[in-house]
Amino acid sequence: MQISWNKLRNNDEQEWKSLFRQHASFLYAYGMKFAHNEDLVKDTVQELFISIYEKRNSLNEPAYMRAYLCAGLRNRLINELKKETDIYLDEGDYSFTLYIDDQSADDEEKQYRKIQNLLNKLTNxxxxxxxxxxxxxMSNEEIACTLDINKQSVANLLSEAIRQMKKDASFIFFLLLVLRRFFGL
Structure with missing residues (x-):
């Protein structure tokens, strides 16, 4: 369902509920990749929605709502992590953890461990x-908006990641996992 920015600006309660329902769990999962702290992520997601609500009349309608929300959450979490560590975090200094969270049988568990090791070889x-x-x-355009980089940089990062993963025999397991997620195989 498409969210209406005009309805949000006019304080349509159902539209706000829809926005939250559509994106809260996605944002939580994304935030946990950065912070690994449930309370911090939950609070930050909630603060993001509150901030958007408070500034709704002065904000421009985003081209990609999910990317807009991800970028806002990402920036807030990185700022919170900077405060916690009392050190300067450069854009590339944050940790982004990608765990395969499928519950799998013992035979598949070995494959998931191989995929996890493969992913751990990539940069954050x-x-x-x-x-x-x-x-x-997400599309390359949405990812570019989320990370505040250009679309070509997204394509380059994906290409380099795939090239890096292809060096490892476990890449075939990664491809099977992606195919299963998208096509139910």
Missing amino acids: RQREVVYLKYFKG
């Missing part, structure tokens, strides 16, 4: 792009 930014593209189904 590559893991984040792979997660958004292949596990959350």
